[in-house]
Amino acid sequence: MQLKNCHNIKDFRKMAKSRIPSPLFHYIDGGADDEVTLRRNTQAFDTYDLIPNGLADVAEIDLTTTILGHKISSPLFLAPTGMSRLFHHEGEYASSKAAEKHGTYFGLSTLSSVSIEDVGAHTSGPKMFQIYIHKDRGLTYELIERCKKAKFTALCLTIDTIVAGNRERDLRTGMTMPPKFTLASLANFAMRPRWVMNYLTHPNFELANLVGRTEKGSQENISVIDYINSQFDTKLCWDDAKQAIDAWGGPFAIKGVMSVEDAKRSVDIGASAIMISNHGGRQLDHSPAPFDLLEEIVDAVGGKIEIICDGGIQRGTHVLKALALGANACSMGRAYLYGLAAGGQKGVEAVLEKFEAELKRDMMLMGLNSLDKLDASKVRRRNW
Ligand SMILES: Cc1cc2nc3c(=O)[nH]c(=O)nc-3n(C[C@H](O)[C@H](O)[C@H](O)COP(=O)(O)O)c2cc1C
Numbered sequence: 001m002q003l004k005n006c007h008n009i010k011d012f013r014k015m016a017k018s019r020i021p022s023p024l025f026h027y028i029d030g031g032a033d034d035e036v037t038l039r040r041n042t043q044a045f046d047t048y049d050l051i052p053n054g055l056a057d058v059a060e061i062d063l064t065t066t067i068l069g070h071k072i073s074s075p076l077f078l079a080p081t082g083m084s085r086l087f088h089h090e091g092e093y094a095s096s097k098a099a100e101k102h103g104t105y106f107g108l109s110t111l112s113s114v115s116i117e118d119v120g121a122h123t124s125g126p127k128m129f130q131i132y133i134h135k136d137r138g139l140t141y142e143l144i145e146r147c148k149k150a151k152f153t154a155l156c157l158t159i160d161t162i163v164a165g166n167r168e169r170d171l172r173t174g175m176t177m178p179p180k181f182t183l184a185s186l187a188n189f190a191m192r193p194r195w196v197m198n199y200l201t202h203p204n205f206e207l208a209n210l211v212g213r214t215e216k217g218s219q220e221n222i223s224v225i226d227y228i229n230s231q232f233d234t235k236l237c238w239d240d241a242k243q244a245i246d247a248w249g250g251p252f253a254i255k256g257v258m259s260v261e262d263a264k265r266s267v268d269i270g271a272s273a274i275m276i277s278n279h280g281g282r283q284l285d286h287s288p289a290p291f292d293l294l295e296e297i298v299d300a301v302g303g304k305i306e307i308i309c310d311g312g313i314q315r316g317t318h319v320l321k322a323l324a325l326g327a328n329a330c331s332m333g334r335a336y337l338y339g340l341a342a343g344g345q346k347g348v349e350a351v352l353e354k355f356e357a358e359l360k361r362d363m364m365l366m367g368l369n370s371l372d373k374l375d376a377s378k379v380r381r382r383n384w
Pocket residue numbers: 027028029041079080081082109110111130158255277278279280281310311312313331332333334335337
């Protein structure tokens with residue numbers, strides 16, 4: 001299978017599956033518990049129809065929007081995801097460059113495999129750094145200072161990972177970072193010789209932002225679940241979020257907001273944006289889909305804070321529906337990671353190109369030439 005044969009995200013997923021060892025594929029693909037939330041995140045978009053209008057002069061389509069203080073070329077950006085070099089040897093270099101080429105945000109995780117400094121030097125596009133607060137509290141403020149020096153555009157604080165979600169696929173496959181080549185896992189890796197060759201001939205995998213602060217995840221193999229449960233601070237509260245916002249002093253999003261109450265708190269502490277997100281169904285199973293929460297959160301805080309809908313996005317029409325219900329932008333995780341695993345930077349670019357083409361075509365079919373014309377009159381809830 002080749003990138004040119006990938007016509008939608010399902011195709012990229014299939015190609016990713018054929019390229020990388022199964023523990024890594026299932027780490028990307030899987031969710032928590034019974035994966036109910038994971039499935040609903042995408043299914044939720046089917047509960048609304050789009051209502052098109054004709055004869056509206058759609059010769060020119062403007063997909064630009066401004067989010068977190070930066071104008072981006074499309075209302076969809078790359079959410080932060082950890083450890084990209086496990087999925088392709090180009091790692092976060094690939095995704096950040098693809099995002100730069102497409103004029104949209106790249107999200108860099110605290111648990112990335114390329115450092116803040118290297119991503120900062122590699123790309124001049126808009127960059128959001130995602131903070132996980134470790135028990136070592138000094139680390140948070142060091143990371144924030146490093147982001148200032150590396151000229152990051154915005155920060156986000158993830159609040160949904162106080163403890164690791166129960167990702168049973170990872171328990172079954174024995175997924176660790178760095179990957180452990182045991183007798184049991186050897187067959188999985190042996191079936192992907194190209195991945196193994198690239199992995200072994202490129203610099204060692206490490207949690208590049210945490211070198212010198214923890215050996216775990218770089219020199220010592222550890223499961224992601226054990227890493228989170230041993231390293232992250234379970235005492236995290238809203239005062240800590242406020243302190244991080246003050247320390248950064250620029251555009252700041254709270255990621256993982258899943259209730260009107262938390263959306264209002266985010267406004268109160270001075271955040272610039274919220275990312276309505278359940279971590280792609282990887283944390284609390286049976287939490288609602290971000291799209292299902294949009295209306296009530298927009299009702300409560302719309303206009304007071306920017307709203308990003310994160311989770312389940314696989315089509316341009318999904319983005320249009322979220323914007324019609326009041327989101328300012330959307331972000332995606334798996335969709336671009338499938339592209340990365342399938343073909344590195346070219347794969348992520350191919351995913352972004354597909355979305356851009358879909359968004360343009362869908363806007364034309366809707367009879368709309370700019371995103372500000374998308375409002376609640378352009379969608380209708382289905383009668384089930
Ligand atoms: C493999 C993988 C790793 C992720 N790592 C992080 C992370 O380090 N920090 C974070 O805040 N979110 C992380 N996420 C969640 C994404 O930022 C995003 O919220 C989620 O993927 C959106 O759902 P989607 O995959 O359906 O688009 C990760 C998601 C995936 C699939």
